Amino acid sequence: MNHLAIQLVSLPAxxxxxxxxxxxxxxxxxxxxxxxxxxxLRMAGWLALLASLAIAVGLKGWSLGLxxxxxxxxxxxxxxxxxxxxxxxxxxVKK
Amino acid sequence: MTAxxxxxxxxxxxxxxxxxxxxxxxxxxxxxxxxxxxYAMFLxxxxxxxxxxxxxxxxxxxxxxxxxxxxxxxxxxxxxELQQMVPGSSQWSLGMADARNNVVSAFWRIAxxxxxxxxxxxxxxxxxxxxxxxSRETVGGEFFYRFHFQFHxxxxxxxxxxxxxxxxxxxxxIVSGVITHKKIFVDFFTFRWGKGQRSWLDAHNALxxxxxxxxxxxxxxxxxxxxxxxxxxxxxxxxxxxAERQAMQSEISAFVPAGKPSxxxxxxxxxxxxxxxxxxxxxxxxxxxxxxxxxxDASARVIVTYGDFERVSISPKYMLxxxxxxxxxxxxxxxxxxxxxxxxxxxxxxxxxxDTTVRWLYFLTSLAGTAMVGTxxxxxxxxxxxxxxxxxxxxxxxxxxxxLNIAAIAGLSxxxxxxxxxxxxxxxxMEKRSDWEIHWFFILWGASLVWAMLRPAKRAxxxxxxxxxxxxxxxxxxxxxxxxxPLWRSAxxxxxxxxxxxxxxxxxxxxxxxxxxxxxxxxPKRKPQRQAAPRxxxxxxxxxxxxxxxxxxxxxxxxxxxLQEARP
Amino acid sequence: MTSPALSGALRAALTKACQVGPLLSRIxxxxxxxxxxxxxxxxxxxxxxxxxxxxxxxxTMASFLVYTGAVVWVFAVRSATRAWLGLxxxxxxxxxxxxxxxNGVTPA
Numbered sequence: 001m002n003h004l005a006i007q008l009v010s011l012p013a014x015x016x017x018x019x020x021x022x023x024x025x026x027x028x029x030x031x032x033x034x035x036x037x038x039x040x041l042r043m044a045g046w047l048a049l050l051a052s053l054a055i056a057v058g059l060k061g062w063s064l065g066l067x068x069x070x071x072x073x074x075x076x077x078x079x080x081x082x083x084x085x086x087x088x089x090x091x092x093v094k095k
Numbered sequence: 096m097t098a099x100x101x102x103x104x105x106x107x108x109x110x111x112x113x114x115x116x117x118x119x120x121x122x123x124x125x126x127x128x129x130x131x132x133x134y135a136m137f138l139x140x141x142x143x144x145x146x147x148x149x150x151x152x153x154x155x156x157x158x159x160x161x162x163x164x165x166x167x168x169x170x171x172x173x174x175x176e177l178q179q180m181v182p183g184s185s186q187w188s189l190g191m192a193d194a195r196n197n198v199v200s201a202f203w204r205i206a207x208x209x210x211x212x213x214x215x216x217x218x219x220x221x222x223x224x225x226x227x228x229x230s231r232e233t234v235g236g237e238f239f240y241r242f243h244f245q246f247h248x249x250x251x252x253x254x255x256x257x258x259x260x261x262x263x264x265x266x267x268x269i270v271s272g273v274i275t276h277k278k279i280f281v282d283f284f285t286f287r288w289g290k291g292q293r294s295w296l297d298a299h300n301a302l303x304x305x306x307x308x309x310x311x312x313x314x315x316x317x318x319x320x321x322x323x324x325x326x327x328x329x330x331x332x333x334x335x336x337x338a339e340r341q342a343m344q345s346e347i348s349a350f351v352p353a354g355k356p357s358x359x360x361x362x363x364x365x366x367x368x369x370x371x372x373x374x375x376x377x378x379x380x381x382x383x384x385x386x387x388x389x390x391x392d393a394s395a396r397v398i399v400t401y402g403d404f405e406r407v408s409i410s411p412k413y414m415l416x417x418x419x420x421x422x423x424x425x426x427x428x429x430x431x432x433x434x435x436x437x438x439x440x441x442x443x444x445x446x447x448x449x450d451t452t453v454r455w456l457y458f459l460t461s462l463a464g465t466a467m468v469g470t471x472x473x474x475x476x477x478x479x480x481x482x483x484x485x486x487x488x489x490x491x492x493x494x495x496x497x498x499l500n501i502a503a504i505a506g507l508s509x510x511x512x513x514x515x516x517x518x519x520x521x522x523x524x525m526e527k528r529s530d531w532e533i534h535w536f537f538i539l540w541g542a543s544l545v546w547a548m549l550r551p552a553k554r555a556x557x558x559x560x561x562x563x564x565x566x567x568x569x570x571x572x573x574x575x576x577x578x579x580x581p582l583w584r585s586a587x588x589x590x591x592x593x594x595x596x597x598x599x600x601x602x603x604x605x606x607x608x609x610x611x612x613x614x615x616x617x618x619p620k621r622k623p624q625r626q627a628a629p630r631x632x633x634x635x636x637x638x639x640x641x642x643x644x645x646x647x648x649x650x651x652x653x654x655x656x657x658l659q660e661a662r663p
Numbered sequence: 664m665t666s667p668a669l670s671g672a673l674r675a676a677l678t679k680a681c682q683v684g685p686l687l688s689r690i691x692x693x694x695x696x697x698x699x700x701x702x703x704x705x706x707x708x709x710x711x712x713x714x715x716x717x718x719x720x721x722x723t724m725a726s727f728l729v730y731t732g733a734v735v736w737v738f739a740v741r742s743a744t745r746a747w748l749g750l751x752x753x754x755x756x757x758x759x760x761x762x763x764x765x766n767g768v769t770p771a
Contacts, residue, residue, distance in 0.1 A: 003452040062405035064407055064448065067407060067443065067449075068449075068453055068456075070309070071456030071460065074305055074306055074308065074456070075459065075460075078305050078306075078459075081301055081305060082375070120738070121734075121735070121738045265733075266727065267734045267735065270731055274735070319724055322726075324700065326723045326727075328702045328706050329705040329726075330721040330723070331717070332706045332709065332761075332765055333709055333719050333764065339715070340688055342716060343719065344713075346717075346720070431717040432711075433718070434716065434720055436724065467736055
């Protein structure tokens, strides 16, 4: 349960951070977003990342929490990456 | 400074190369020279996070443990057994059974070993009965763990030096890799699929980057675990007397050496009471180890050591009792700042503090690290193949690297699976059975090297990957045929150790199959004559997407020339 | 061998040596020199104002970072000579700190 809580926040955090990149906006949305929303996405992403750290530390203490958090963000980053790869593949196959 | 900076140079002198170029060279050479050993260290290290579970699977005679037994009851049972087995021993030590461990591992000192025998013995005990476990003789998952840092068939010290040497190269590879990939966070999520050399580079980058905190941590902490051997200078310069050395030891180790026995025989006070005291102080399931020095003597000492679970440090933490009376003599739970730092770093490497989820995170990230090393090795040949004048007759260095890659990567999976096959198939009463399980690991690994040398490279890859797939996938079948614990019964019984392990074997088999299929389909690229290649319609994109592609290519082109210029 | 052929072969050998020499020098500097620097650094840590066991551990743990930095330095700089010079320069303050320790004069 604890672990799920951490992952459920860190995963969207990375999705938001990815979306805040021009290249991925082009890939996923077909166009670059204006700087305002982009900045908003980036801030939201970082905040979510910090929130996931807070959850981890709150649930498990500093040492265990930090280590657990590091493991979770590696997993989140991997999932977001693989999702985008799969998305791009589907897109290129469809065309 | 970019790779394209060229200083004014005297005629005849080569132009100065940018730092990213030199770091790229350093990265490639550091990685290549020790890559095969590093891959083996990484993969065996990865599976070691589940070494207890592997050991359980390799001792199918020992029943699945439904609940963790109470240490306060287990210890007296086994202590009694040990005192009968080795009455004069100056020290014996019991590692507790816990959620992952359904046996008690004990070792003891032998005062006067027979010629050629080691000075200590070990055995595995059933926590419920206190009797020595009667199961097939095996080292279990401990083999992969020990191989990870001290290999096999070689003196332990040499092996550890070699492992440290490789770890140092790895640390340099990481740092030089980060310097090379300056735009590490910008390119973080970029990965192009199926584009030959580019996608190998992207896979290597992706695996390296998203696991970077782990890879850097695991490498550095690995060096720390062996630092007493590799960097003894400060210690030997600082400590001249035995007392000073002992004081140092007490900062890093819970080992309390057995003192001189008094000669006066006094029975050991009830160990259960001492363990209970520790449980009251720390928690019922927090007992890791119980060591008894000079059992049955007036000078006996009992050391109850804190367990690993949820403690992100291995710095010494124990309670010391007077063996004959059960009186608490000392509680050690604090060490100095640097010693605690070392304890934390060591614990981070071992990962024993984690619960199942944390352990899985360790396993998956470590597996990614293994793939990072593997993709790096393969990338070397993929890149250089495009420059070969005669791809079918490569120069010796290329041929060697390619074959070693195949054996080191595809062959290792086969070897590891072979050990599990041997565990199930070797006759139970066989002489030196546990040694032979290990021999089969090396026999099959060596056989795949021979196979790789005899076959054309691509075929060797595909054949060996399929062989690995089969070796892994059939293990549950072998298990059904040779034991009474088939996968479905383990699942029904809620035995997650057996079920989890066999399902993981199947998943890894699927991974090997996927790799085999992809390798079969992979067409090596020639150095491009840039004609309009018949690209799938996929890449005739809307203008926006084309910008993406060229943007991506431009970004990666900034990197690719660095690597292409590297010397073979 | 005729004279021109001999000098031609000699020149080829010298050229090869000039190409490989600096690289070999750097490799020695990196692997051997880097280790030596790291070792000296670990002993120099004993000059720090902390308990000896803690200083020993701190110095030893830090030594691997010194080693890595030294290796990167050796290959990052423009010439093998600079590589060695850099290592020697870094070693001087460390040796000064470490010398009393090696000679048994333990700092407070």
